[in-house]
Structure formats: C-alpha cells, structure tokens
Amino acid sequence: MTEIAHAGIGKAASSYAVWTVADRAGGLLEQHAWLSAGYIVVAMAAILGMIAVLGVVLIYLERKVSAHFQCRLGPMRVGPHGIFQTVADTLKLFLKEDTVPVGADSLLHLLAPFLSVAAVALILCVLPYSPNLQIADVNIGVLFVGAVSGLGVMGILVGGWSSNSKWSLIGAMRGAAQIVSYEVSATLALLVVVLLSGTLSLSGIVQSQEAGWWIWRAPGVGLLAFVMFIISSSAEINRTPFDIAEGESELAAGFHTEYSGLRFAFFFLAEFINMFIVSALAATLFLGGWMPFHIGGLEGFNGVMDLVPPGAWFFAKTAAMIFLFMWFRWTFPRLRIDQLMRLEWKVLLPVGLVNLVVTAAMVLLGLYFFPVG
Amino acid sequence: MTGEKPKRSVRILGGREVPVIVMPRLPGKGPHVARSAISLLKGMRLTGSYFRPSKVVTRQYPENRKTLKLPERFRARLKLIDDAGGHHKCTGCKLCQKACPNDSIRVLTRKGPVTQKNELDRYIWRQDSCIVCNACVQACPFGALEMTGDFESAVYDRRLLIHTLNRYAGPPASVLDQAAEAEREKMMEPRDAYGGPTPMNGQAMPEVPPLLAAPPGDGEGAPSAGKPDNKEGADS
Amino acid sequence: MSVQITTLEELTSPSRAASSSLSIQEYFLNMGPQHPIAHGSLRLLLVLDGEIVREVIPVPGFVHRGIEKMCEHLTCRQIVHLTDRMDYLSALSNNWCLSRTVERAAGIETNERIETVRTIVAELQRVQSHALWWGVLGMDLGALTPFLYAFRDREIISTAFEETIGARLTMNYIQPGGLMFDIHPGFVARVKEVLAHMRPILDEYDALLSGNVILQERLRNVGVLPAEKALAMGCTGPVLRGSGVALDLRKAEPYGVYEKAAFDVVVGTVGDCVRMEEMRQSLGIVEQLIDSIPAGPHMTVKPAAKIKLPAGMHYGQIETPRGILGTLIVSDGKSDKPWRVHFRTPNYNNLWAVTAIAPGCKIADIIAIQASLDLVIPDIDR
Numbered sequence: 001m002t003e004i005a006h007a008g009i010g011k012a013a014s015s016y017a018v019w020t021v022a023d024r025a026g027g028l029l030e031q032h033a034w035l036s037a038g039y040i041v042v043a044m045a046a047i048l049g050m051i052a053v054l055g056v057v058l059i060y061l062e063r064k065v066s067a068h069f070q071c072r073l074g075p076m077r078v079g080p081h082g083i084f085q086t087v088a089d090t091l092k093l094f095l096k097e098d099t100v101p102v103g104a105d106s107l108l109h110l111l112a113p114f115l116s117v118a119a120v121a122l123i124l125c126v127l128p129y130s131p132n133l134q135i136a137d138v139n140i141g142v143l144f145v146g147a148v149s150g151l152g153v154m155g156i157l158v159g160g161w162s163s164n165s166k167w168s169l170i171g172a173m174r175g176a177a178q179i180v181s182y183e184v185s186a187t188l189a190l191l192v193v194v195l196l197s198g199t200l201s202l203s204g205i206v207q208s209q210e211a212g213w214w215i216w217r218a219p220g221v222g223l224l225a226f227v228m229f230i231i232s233s234s235a236e237i238n239r240t241p242f243d244i245a246e247g248e249s250e251l252a253a254g255f256h257t258e259y260s261g262l263r264f265a266f267f268f269l270a271e272f273i274n275m276f277i278v279s280a281l282a283a284t285l286f287l288g289g290w291m292p293f294h295i296g297g298l299e300g301f302n303g304v305m306d307l308v309p310p311g312a313w314f315f316a317k318t319a320a321m322i323f324l325f326m327w328f329r330w331t332f333p334r335l336r337i338d339q340l341m342r343l344e345w346k347v348l349l350p351v352g353l354v355n356l357v358v359t360a361a362m363v364l365l366g367l368y369f370f371p372v373g
Numbered sequence: 374m375t376g377e378k379p380k381r382s383v384r385i386l387g388g389r390e391v392p393v394i395v396m397p398r399l400p401g402k403g404p405h406v407a408r409s410a411i412s413l414l415k416g417m418r419l420t421g422s423y424f425r426p427s428k429v430v431t432r433q434y435p436e437n438r439k440t441l442k443l444p445e446r447f448r449a450r451l452k453l454i455d456d457a458g459g460h461h462k463c464t465g466c467k468l469c470q471k472a473c474p475n476d477s478i479r480v481l482t483r484k485g486p487v488t489q490k491n492e493l494d495r496y497i498w499r500q501d502s503c504i505v506c507n508a509c510v511q512a513c514p515f516g517a518l519e520m521t522g523d524f525e526s527a528v529y530d531r532r533l534l535i536h537t538l539n540r541y542a543g544p545p546a547s548v549l550d551q552a553a554e555a556e557r558e559k560m561m562e563p564r565d566a567y568g569g570p571t572p573m574n575g576q577a578m579p580e581v582p583p584l585l586a587a588p589p590g591d592g593e594g595a596p597s598a599g600k601p602d603n604k605e606g607a608d609s
Numbered sequence: 610m611s612v613q614i615t616t617l618e619e620l621t622s623p624s625r626a627a628s629s630s631l632s633i634q635e636y637f638l639n640m641g642p643q644h645p646i647a648h649g650s651l652r653l654l655l656v657l658d659g660e661i662v663r664e665v666i667p668v669p670g671f672v673h674r675g676i677e678k679m680c681e682h683l684t685c686r687q688i689v690h691l692t693d694r695m696d697y698l699s700a701l702s703n704n705w706c707l708s709r710t711v712e713r714a715a716g717i718e719t720n721e722r723i724e725t726v727r728t729i730v731a732e733l734q735r736v737q738s739h740a741l742w743w744g745v746l747g748m749d750l751g752a753l754t755p756f757l758y759a760f761r762d763r764e765i766i767s768t769a770f771e772e773t774i775g776a777r778l779t780m781n782y783i784q785p786g787g788l789m790f791d792i793h794p795g796f797v798a799r800v801k802e803v804l805a806h807m808r809p810i811l812d813e814y815d816a817l818l819s820g821n822v823i824l825q826e827r828l829r830n831v832g833v834l835p836a837e838k839a840l841a842m843g844c845t846g847p848v849l850r851g852s853g854v855a856l857d858l859r860k861a862e863p864y865g866v867y868e869k870a871a872f873d874v875v876v877g878t879v880g881d882c883v884r885m886e887e888m889r890q891s892l893g894i895v896e897q898l899i900d901s902i903p904a905g906p907h908m909t910v911k912p913a914a915k916i917k918l919p920a921g922m923h924y925g926q927i928e929t930p931r932g933i934l935g936t937l938i939v940s941d942g943k944s945d946k947p948w949r950v951h952f953r954t955p956n957y958n959n960l961w962a963v964t965a966i967a968p969g970c971k972i973a974d975i976i977a978i979q980a981s982l983d984l985v986i987p988d989i990d991r
Contacts (some may be wrong), residue, residue, distance in 0.1 A: 065424075070423075240752075267584055330753065333827065334750060337660070393873055393874045395876055395878065396882055398879055447776070463666050474687040475630035506779075
C-alpha cells in the first residue's frame, strides 16, 4: 500500500510543480506567434512525456494493485518494492525481435499500433488538468473526444486484419463491434452532462460544476449516467469484464497476438493511457475535474476546499477512477460477445435514452440542486 | 447460489437407496437486475477486503532463507544416516537398488580387505533421475537411508547430480563399533563425493571422464562450501 | 468384418468442408496444444461457422508417457508412483485405486486405522481438487483472482500433507498393504485447522464467483449434457452426477470407511455446481472421522515382501474427484511383475463428452464447457 501512496503522491507533486509554472505562462501565448510555435513544440513534448510517464506508472500500479487483490505482493525485486519493474520491462521490449508474420500486410501491420497511440495522444490534448492548463481548449470538447476515440477502433481492426492470423481476425472483429456499440451509450451518458451544464467545451463543463459536481447535484440522473459511463468505458477500453477482444484465456492474445517488441509495447501503452483518459473524462464530467468539492452557497466550506490545488484534485479523482477500473478487472469474469452486445443494445441504450429525456425535463424545470442560470 | 437451497431427497439406483442433495437450477428466465447488482457488489466487497498488506500470504524466497523451515519428512535429497561415531549403516545388500523404480541407485560392493565379506564400496545416487518416491528408504531393512529436505540442488553441470553418498568404503557401523581403533582404520577407505563411475544404466558416454576428486572432508553427498558450482550453505 | 477407421486427415480434408452446404463456409481452428487456457497439452480441432462451433475433434496424446507399458516392468509397489502422475490433482486416490486392486487380488488385509487415514486424506484431496477446479473455472472465464484464492486455500491442505507425507503433489503414500508413513503427531491438529478455515471460505467462493451474475450468465444452459448421453459415453463423477444420475462409488460399492460416515451424494439437474456442494460434503466426512482414528500399525505387509498376484485378471475401482478410476491388472501368476496393466481413467471418457455437447455453442462456450468438465490431460493420455 505504501508504495502505491508514494507513487501517487510523487506524481501529483511533480505534476503540480510543472502545472503552476505553465499556468502563469499560459496567458502570454496568445499574443506572440513565435511563442505559439514554441508552445506547440512544448505541448508535443509534454504529451509524449506524459504518455511515457503515465504508462510506466500505470503499469506498475496495475501490477501492484492486482497483486494485493490476490493476496500476493507483485514486483519486489527491481528497485525498492519493484518501482523500476516497468522500466526493466520496457527495456526488454525494446530489445526484442520485431516479428512480422508471413503473409501479413506489412505496411498496415507496421501502422496499427501508431493509430492507437495517435488516438490516445489527441485526446490527451483536450483534457483540462487545471484552470489554466489545457493544451487545446476546443469549444466542442465532448464531440471531439467522442469522435477521436473512434480512431482507436481503427488501430484494433487494422492490427487484427493485417496479422494474417485467424485468432487475430476474430479478436479484431469482436473488438470493433464492441467499441462501436458501446460508444453509443457512452455518448448518451456524456450528453446528460452536456444538457446539465449547457456547453460542449470540457473546461466549460468543469466551470459549471462550481456549485457542485454533477454526480450528486443532478439527483438520480447524474448517478445513473455516471454508472452507465463507467460500464460503457470499460467496454471501450477493452477491460474485463469486457475484454473478449483480447481475452487471454480464449484467443491467445486476440488482435495483438502477432505483435512483439516495441510495437506490442505501443498497443499495451495505448490501452493503459486509454484507461487514464476514460478515468479523466469521468472525473471531469461527473466529478468536477479540477473543481474542488463545493456545495452551493457554503462559502466557508468552499474556501477550505479551495486550499487544495486544482491539479491535485484532478489527479486524485482520476486516480480513484483508475482504482475503480482495476477493482472491476480483478473481480469479475468476462462476458461473452453476444451477452456483451445484448447488454448494450437491450439494456444500456434504452436506459440511456430514458435517462436523457428525464434529464432534459429536469433541466427545463430546474429540478436539480443549484440550478445553472 | 441463487437463494434457493439445495434439497435433500432419496434416489433409487441399482435397487439401492441413495441419499442425495439436489442442486437447484439457475432460474431460467435470466438475471434479475437487483440481485445481479448485489452479486457484483458482494464480489467487489470480497476482493476489496483482501486489499491490505496483512492479507498477503506469499513468502519472499530467497530473502527468507534464514527463517525457512521445511517439514521434517519433506523429500528432496537422499542421505546415508550417520550414527554417533560418524559411520553409516549400509551393508551393501542392494535391496534399495531393487526397490528403486527407475534405477537411480547403484550400490557397488567389494570384498572387504579385513573382513573378507561383502561390504559397501560406493553408494551412487543419481539425483537427475530420482523421483524422491521414498521406496528405497522404506525398503532398507537397516534404516540406513533418509530423505532430507535439502531442496537447493540446482547445478550448472549435470555430472554434479550423480552423487556418491558414502564418505568411506567399508563395513557398517555395527561392525566398525566392535572393532579396535587400529583395525577400524584399515577397514575404511575414503571415498569422494563425485568420483563415482559415470554414467550408469549401461550407457557409455565416451570422453566423459569421472569428475576429479573433490576436496576431502564432508563429501557426504551434500555440496560443501568449497565447491564453486553449488549454492553455499545448502546444508545449514 | 472390416473396421471403419476415420483418420484426422479425412476429418479435416477440404473436400469434406466443401461437400457441406454451399452457402456456409466452415473453417478449422486449432485450440491447443499450446494455448493459455488448455489445461494440459490437448489439441481441440474446432470446425467453426463464424462464431458457432459445428464440431469438436479432440486430438489427445501429447502427454502420453507410456505409463501402462512401464508398469509391465515394475513390481506392484513400484507402480504406485506412476499413478501419482496420471491425475496429479487426485494423486492419493489414484494410489488408493492401485493399492486396493493389488490388496484384493493378493488377499492382503488392511486394518481400520489404515482405511480411516486413507479415507481422510482422499477426502481432503477431493476438497483440494475441487478448489482448484473452482479457481481454474474463474480463470478460464476471465476472473484471475479466484485462481489465487483457490491456491491459497490449497496451500493449507498441502501443508497438512507435506507434514505427514513429505510431498505436495506426487504423494506415493497409499501403498499395497498400508501407508508409507504413519500419520505425523500433528496431523489431527492440522486437519482441524483445515476444517476451520475451509468452511467459511466456501461461502466466500460463492460470493466471489459462483454467485456472480456474469459467471452464471456465462454458464446458464451452456453445454447441458443429457443423462442418457452421459451414460452412453461412460462419463462418471461430477459430470454424470450433474446430469442427474446419482452414481457415486462411495455409496454404490463402499470402500475404505465410507460406510461409517454419513454424507449425501450431490446431483444436479442440468449440471449446476455439483462440486461446490461436494466440497462441503467432503469436509463433513473428514469432520466425522478425524476424531476417532483407531490405533494400529500403519503397514500390514513388510515393505520388502514380494507381492505376487495370482494368475488372471483383477479389477478394482475408486471414486476420484473426477470420476471412476479403474485399474485392471492381468497377471500370469509366476512373476511379481504384472503381465499387463490398464487404467480406466475418468478423464478419458469425460473428454469425449465435449464432442456431444459442443455443436451449436460459441467459441467462448467451448472454454466454459472444458473448464466445467474439469479435465486433467495427463490422465487422458497416461
């Protein structure tokens, strides 16, 4: 447990230091063109760095968390409590032979992992980590996120098809069907928040939660939308109980069976960063993002809550969501593909639509706590 | 499992009454929403309850070697038992060799120079084929063998897995204890741990000479501290 | 009379696939012998139509070690260690089957103490084996945590065995004529620890896996084996009892001290979780026997004595955790080594049940079916 706490605190502390510097610089950039160009370069570096660091930390955390759920310790040897284990694994993956199966479409086979990573990197750009730190504050944030996450499907499909292997193809087909289906109910859950906050922009949504987070502020519908979002996102990121596409116990390794070495590392990394993104989205939309825990008119209470820096709030919420996803993975068995589809189209979709209609009614009648405007 | 309890009843099978418990079927209609959610949460509560350091049951080997204690009957390595005077009890009767299912024991005997009787020359035990079934220990009428729990036997050379278990060639303790001190010296001839003829089972391996003599001392089949290839302290 | 032999080549030839309906294209998929979930090295050839399985062709034999042939060169006491390695999760039951056959053939009497200890360790092994089945069922269906929990609980039983028997997997304990060692002085205390630990754990098992809605949905109406088909294929053990036939050798032809212990045979209607309740019944049996182990020697025959079986065929059977294990020994009466030994292994017949129930299922169901049949591959191949 201590090692998890150390990792979490260390990460939060270092990122907070970075963010406040960028916060102060943020205002200058719109005025000078050359600073903008430099900003783009810095942003790219930051994204790459974030992917790398997050990947390493998340994989280590997954191993430790899963180990403690299973009454064991996890990595303990490489570094104190095994904190350098992922570094060692990454080095190993660098040094592995890069195999391309006979008869595989080599261009697509080469391209597939990068499609997954590209989708993930694009979404990382639009998340609001802190009041002034957001690499690109798109005013159609939610729409952008929903659209780009579809790019991730391309990575799976292309990877599975180009491997020239039956197992990979089956895994890719399943994965594509699953992700495309669950995007529908994920979007319906997102739309609830859009209705409540009145804007598509992610930073706008966070701002609208100043009086309170949507998960409790919109009674009933907020929680239901949150639960639906969690379930749909588990399916989007191919995690148990929805990891039929890469079910280790069924299809060898599904769509990434034929990948090894660095390109397998990219698929792996994309999956974990995807988990981070989905947790960050849940935290942003339902738990207030970087907004501290406020309750409507209680100024004193809100002042106390404001003492904790917003970056820390964001990462704490995201970390809690990540832990929740890991908890799901290590407790539940997986659903079969037809059960998965049935869950989406026969359960989540109707419930999502009804939820949306009820939310619309609530917004019109102002039937929630601390109504906006 | 589903809230229905297994039912007890009686079935007739082959003319005989058999008391049975009939397990309930899962309700055929499909999952019930509230019950499903509760079952999921129950599972999460269980795994959550195990998420603390006090629930870890694994042990960190080799960091815990100093406190590691195996049961006394654990079977890993064959040894000739030494009595108080440091003498073995083997008479060379070869009952263990006959009992061994896969020919992992070869007892070589000689005619003793002093006693003029059959006595043990080399007791060769092949650890690379032994399945530690304990048949040899059970078969020995003199209680000369035991299986110890010394499990750290990994070596880099296969030939080091063919042991000579006796430190001296000679009669058993029962005979030696009755002889005078001077005679005893003449009866015993020292044997080293790895110098036995290799290989066995009727196969000749050309260009494989017997290993050179190990440093004298506790060459009782257990790797001693002086050996470069063996784990230190394996006997501690 | 000519015997029609269908070879694997004929079954998998392209012409056969083409001769089926023109609009459906079936393809072959190999599941195993190297596969993350194969319980050993078993090759399952699946004839698939999209996601639906049309036919399953098991190709066993990858773990064949010639055990029955080896037995022809070993004495009866030396054969015992080979039985350990057939169905290694019920090693003690396998030992018992062979020992019982030899004892009945050679007319060796055992005493109450020996039989009581044999019953206790066999039932503990049944609990251990079913716990592993539970964990592997979870693992095959995607929940990796139950596997670790099952092994943690097996550990406690393994420690009890290690203390008395000296080994954790390849026991070689139940010999013709008795037991290899007398029970350790701490054996009774350890078994009581096991009983105290396992009863609440079984409720935890239900909370985590068997009561979980996802697992129940994965297994509901999947791979139902009708009783007539099960009997026709010679399935035994929990597979048969799950189909509703209450055949348990411990009640039908009692051996050991099972007549003294009161327990129920667990049956299902469509094969639901018979093994979970069997674990509880086994714990009950051990509880009844552990406090009253009679005194006496642990071996009625000297280890060095030659056991010669009279000429003829001798057969004995035992209810192992997976079904009925039978040992056939053909002896020529002259030497102490058998002329021929054959093991009627439960997993061999249970394996072919897959061919009867698989057609019409999906690939994911094949895995669920295999996991619920609880196969141990070395037992199939010997």
